[in-house]
Amino acid sequence: MIKQFVRTSILSCASIAVLAGCGITESAHQPANHNRAQLQGVPKNIIMVVADGMGPAYTTAYRNYVDDPTTPNIEPVVFDDILVGNASTYPAQVSGYVTDSAAAATALASGVKSYNGAIGVDVNKQPVNSVMYYAKSKSMRTGLAVTSQIVHATPASYIAHNESRKNYNEIADDFFDVRVNGEFVADVMLGGGTSYFEREDRDILAQFIDAGYEYADSYNRLASVPAGSNVLGLFAPVALPAVLDDKRKNRLKYLTKNAIKHLENDNGFFLLVEASQVDWAGHANDIASAMAEMHDLAITMEYLRDYVEANPDTLVVLTADHSTGGLTIGANGDYRWSPEHLKSLSASVMTIALEMANEENPGEFVAAKLGLSLTEQELATLNSISNQDDKTRLSAVKTFLDTKTNTGWTTGGHTGVDVEVFAFGAGYQSFMGQIDNTDIAKKIFSFIDKKQPAKIAFPSKKVSTNIELTSDEDDDELCDFKEDWRCN
Incomplete structure (x- = not known):
């Protein structure tokens, strides 16, 4: 199985190419207390935010949605203040021009293009290293906070390795079984998915508890966990409720704030945040939920902007994995929304x-x-x-x-358009301009690489832009992902 490769992995990421900056002047909207050195420096903390399915029409629609109609102008929103560029989203050539969330998340997490459905593996179904894995190897604390089940495509690609995004139970196994020098990849995991961790065939939840993780099964219980803890918070059998149905209307901000509470430390942290259900609203062609989920994201970004004001050594990057639904503001020839x-x-x-x-x-x-x-x-x-x-x-x-x-939709699936990139805080200028989704991971790898030497259990085999995973077991006893689609 692929996890057997990962358990005995050898880290070989001695150097990562640093992409040239764009040479663009600082944004007038960046926090005022950031001096030039901080903006161009190496961040201590890195927060990666993925708004699943959020194409450019979503941010425009949100601006109109929250506009004050009593004023003559449409007021800017948080997304306008932090926009720095665009990213292409296409997957590996075998999957054409339109990506799914798994291939896109693998690209954002590892800097490697893969096929639609791939979770942390390349086109040959071989495991690739994620920025979260690498951050952990540098003794940073790591975590995720999402509104889907935590084994869904985006969070899974930062931790697990599987040939198919549909193998939720096997992906959940990887959350416990994949290790970095004997440690779990993530110190904090917040979202949904109890049914995948508390199963008849394996109680991974109990294993995490026995390993010293605090467990929270409600938002209120999460608030009582002592700061700095390792935490597994699962608040629904599968995904969290839609924000319109949730008792917490600021659930993503709440989870993000609590994750940071447990991740803050002298050596820095890496946090993945996902507004998962923007995508689900797009798939359903549900404009009401789309705007509600966007608002949940917007107040989270406002919180993070305040956090960076107080912690200017932090970098925040926001992008989408793709656009969903082909949302149009206005439809049927009627110039109205x-x-x-x-x-x-x-x-x-x-x-x-x-x-x-x-x-x-x-x-x-x-x-x-x-x-x-x-x-x-x-x-x-x-x-x-x-x-x-x-x-x-x-x-x-x-x-x-x-x-x-007067809302329009072109599809119940994804579209292949470029998505916006937003960034602020230390080193935000590295993300300016037109880039590819893989560039985001490469830039984050570069920032992590500059922090301090990695703690590696074994010597590196070669210089690579990603992790080479090997095994001390006989190759013929392991699953061959070049030949086998499913491995048991």
């Missing part, structure tokens, strides 16, 4: 569609949940679908909101 209809929802469209079937007056129930005053005709339309199946009701409510807002 009306986000005011999205501001008062008290539940997700999914929850509304499921619950309306049990209501005596479904139209009025939907109107109340949407926070809208509807016409008699609109109420009648909603009443007419209440006896349909769940899928039909969900589609009808989403279409209703698309019509009210």
Whole structure:
């Protein structure tokens, strides 16, 4: 199995190429207390934020969504203040021009292009090193905070190695089994996914607890964990609820803040943060959840901007792995977008569609949940679908909101457009301009490489831009990922 390679891995990353800077002047929007040396220096702490599925239309839509209509201008939002460039997202050639989250996350985590579905492996299905793994080898503390299950494509690619993103249980095994000089790759893991860690065939949750990790199964319990702890926080069987349905409307900020509380130390930390469900809203063509998830991300970025003001030796990078849904602001030849209809929802469209079937007056129930005053005709339309199946009701409510807002979608999948790159803090200038998603990992590798010599259990075999993983077992006893798609 691939984990057998990783357990006995030899680190060989003695040097990583440093890409030339763009020579662009400092942004006027960067925190005021950052001097030039700090901005161009080596960060002590690195926070990588991935907004899954967030194409450029999402940030524009969010700006309009939160705009104050009583003023003549559209006010800038946090994303406008920290924009530094764009990144291409295409996967390895075998998968064409449009990436999935796994290939994109592998690129962002390791600097290596791979095929769609790959988790921390290259096109030959051989394991590649991630920036989180490398940070751990440099004695930095490491962690992740996501709103999906923590074994989902993006967080998995920073820790695990598997030929298929669908192998959730095997990926969960890797969270415990993959080690860096005997230590776990991540000190803090926050998100969903209890069902993958507490299984009949293996209780990984118990293993982490026995290994000294604090366990939190609720947001409130997480708050009581002593600072500086190793923490496994799993707050749902699979993913967290949509933010519109969650009791914490700032859940990503909350998880991020708590992760930092446990990661701060004299040697620095690497933290992965993912706004996972922007993507899911895009797949569902659900504009209400898309804007709500974007708001959850925006307040997280505002918190991180304040954190960097107080800790200017910290670098924050935000990008998307790809764009989802082909969101358009305006549709059907009508030069209009009306986000005011999205501001008062008290539940997700999914929850509304499921619950309306049990209501005596479904139209009025939907109107109340949407926070809208509807016409008699609109109420009648909603009443007419209440006896349909769940899928039909969900589609009808989403279409209703698309019509009210004049939102368009081109697909239920991904698109191949470039995505925006945002950065601030120490060394942020390295991410300016037009780059590739792999460049983000390479630049982070470079920053980590400059901190201090890695603590390596065995001597390096060669200089590489990634980790070469080898084994002390006979090769013919191991899974051959060049030939075998699945390994047991």
